[in-house]
Amino acid sequence: MPHPLAPQLLDVRDANALVEGVWPAGAERVEGALHIGGASLTEIAAQHGTPFLLVDETVVRERARRIRTAFEAAFAAVDVYYAGKALLTADVARWMREEGLRIDVCTGGELAVALRAGVDPAAIGFHGNNKSEAEIEAGVVAGVGTFVIDSPVEAERIAAAAARADRVQRVRLRISVGVHASTHEFLATSHEDQKFGIPVADAPALVARIRELPSLDLVGLHTHIGSQIFDAEGFSESARRMLALHASLGGSEALPELNLGGGFGIAYTAADSPEPIETIAGRLADAVLAAADELGIAVPRIAIEPGRWIVGPAGVTVYTVGTVKPVALEQGTRTYVSVDGGMGDNARPALYGAQYAARIASRASAAEPTLARVAGRHCESGDIVVDAEWLPADVQPGDLLAVAATGAYCHSLASNYNAAPRPPVLAVRDGAVRPLVRRESIDDLLARDAGLDAGLAASADAGIDAAHPDDDSYGAASA
Template sequence: MTAAGAASPLAPAWLEVPGDLNRLVPSLWAHDAGRGPDGQLTVAGLPVGEIKSAYGSPVFVLSEDDFRARARAFKTAFDAAFADLCGGVDVYYAGKSFLCTAVAAWVREEGLRLDTASGGELAVAARAGVPGELIGLHGNNKSDAEIARALELGVGRIIVDSLDELERVAAIAAARGTDAPGAEAPRAKVMLRLTPGVHAHTHEFIATAHEDQKFGLSMAPGTASASFAGAGPDAAASMAEEAVAAAAGHDSIELLGVHCHIGSQIFEPEGFEAAAVRLLEFVAAMRSAYGVALPELDLGGGYGIAYVPGDAPRPAGEIAEALAGVVRATCDRLGIAAPRISIEPGRAIVGSTTFTLYEVGTIKDVVVDVPGAAAQDDGGTAVRRYISVDGGMSDNARPVLYDADYSVVLANRTSSAPAQLARVVGKHCESGDIVVRDAYLPADVRAGDLLAVPGTGAYCWALSSNYNYLARPGVLAVRDGAARWIVRGETEEDLLSRDMGA
């Protein structure tokens, strides 16, 4: 049996026993998170004990200054890196990661644009007063109503995902404005989402540039429809090429350029660079074959953040310089001017700004068999401590969806107790309801303590649910020692308000 304080044979190979269980690993937290004199976790000077007393738990706690700083860092770094190529970069915050009206306003104030992926996200952008020309609309299955709404708002780009959708956008745009005698129907500003076949080294479900998935127009030769002749009788045309030709043939379409997104939570630059090369070659080929100019190129997002101490995300400036170098060299080789570049960071801006605050409930030690060779050295069994908290998979579905790993700290105090391997779990009626699969916590964690899980700003609130009729937590923005709701927590009355009765 492994003693508390020693490395557990049940721990994954990447997880080390921390030298100091009370230390906050900087890469995991907002820049203004710290420990107060009494050992409490603080954000922007506000202790978690005060947050718990005033707002309850679980609750998402977001540093507004950290969000703004990360947004500015992307805009500043990419503008500087691409200044001599295309005059700067249009940075679209990926609203799918986390969006509310306050965040949309911050994005605009920091000089970014906003990427949306549904009619609901468009509604948030409109309520926040984001100008239509600064909004993009994504989605692989946009409804006619969503397309019409985007056109009514005057969005700066509709990212078209299929040949069928291209025809629907063209038809809806052509039908607009025809009631006014002599009026010319407004044109839909369109980008085409292409799949460059670049596979990101990430979870299969969040890798979005390989061929066998639902997004985008294939760049693979021979994927065009049988009726499309392509550039010549011997050409094996791609679906992407067919889409360019079709878009250029519609008077109601203004074809801005092409777009790709290779996946999410990516640390290494090679995938982004390879995608940029493929799309720039495509841009050059379309000018040569059809005389079609594609003045804009969106290289998507997917930049990773640190969830556990071993993660090493690249800073915005390093990403920008690497991409600018590839774009510069490729454009020089092809003899073309650089298109206007845009990117779509979401997680990399909001992810580390936020932690989830939980209260500890039941604690249970379970003796389990040690797998593999480690059993020979440890008597065959070890203790896994299960620490239950007052949230779970309803406020963070990523561990069960993507096998995502998270970190956790004791938040309401420091401790000198030895390290104990723990699994932080939720209160749902599911064995897969795991918040943090493996972490070392002080052995004296007890009921009523507060735990904080960093890195929950992206895709946690956005994926939250009411499973087991749990109310979804609210989101607190903290700045200058004061907190305010930017999304209030739900109540039982909210849950029952849609129940229409017998």
């Protein structure tokens, strides 16, 4: 009989099963314990502590290669940019380049990571709706391959920076195309009201202005219709609209490129069923070819920007269970399983209501499944890691709990809420584990608190008791 508190789509009751497509390829249980990439999560936890994010390098590389191959098979000319915002470390950037992908960044910090990792600046695209003048300057000076212009003022700023550097900067113009795709449906109206891009009606005037600026080279248009999209329908509609605009802006200076963005979805739970990326690439190519033929134009060089699709399924976050608390409700009992992480290392459930799958990683269990909610340790009732999952009824403090598909946007969105140090990012390949990003320490957190070093010293020099300042002395010191 269904549990009255269980979501309708939560239908897999084998509390030990690793659903294919949700867990990293090759994930398995060895004598009950969960292994990823040939390594035991129990042994990794013993060496590195919990929580930690483990990324299977082999899976990341295979998926990068797979999506590049799929789109190269579908289009005559295509560039694949890895969207660094999903997960960007020096090693991840190097993996992407070794697999033939370019790198997309959207801040000065992401640009710095890519450059320090040795990425050729010409293979970098620079996004963002409010790039600072300093970030633009840094990108131009470094030799970034392409900037994506998001507003009229940004066109002027990039042009000025390029002129100062005595170079001609390649740029694309981001368009708000009016298509918003979400999983299996899309709506074509009322989505121009957003911070990204230029409305289609405003594009001709801005394109004309960009072409007047001698330090800019407009190579194409760009759009992005959403995230976690499971099929090709929304992408295809967007491509048709973008090609029509592309054709209308061509004239004697036909634009050579068209960037259709990213947003390809993955399976976070057994209820998710994204189309194979090869199917999406093929259907998108059919739509582009048909639209180009109808418009009487050549198919431009296509670019895409996957991020989540590449790294999301390759990551697993591992926690230690701290408390188990059954809560009796009118509709039934829900078991709260609290772990030593939470919204500080995975903000997505709190931000978007994102759903995840979890399993006990340190052992298998023959106990009957119980409906559990995995909660974090932060001081927020909304600090939920997994809203609903079947876990063995004997789940207990000390168990290791693994959450699947955390490779994208978990480390990137991590915070120090409640002064909690951020966990490490580890990579596994053929059973060997190494750190990509080290675990933060309490000392790392305290090192940024000016009141604990220079601030305290200044207070001491002024004769102020920093532990108990009165209003007058505190105000005087602040002034």
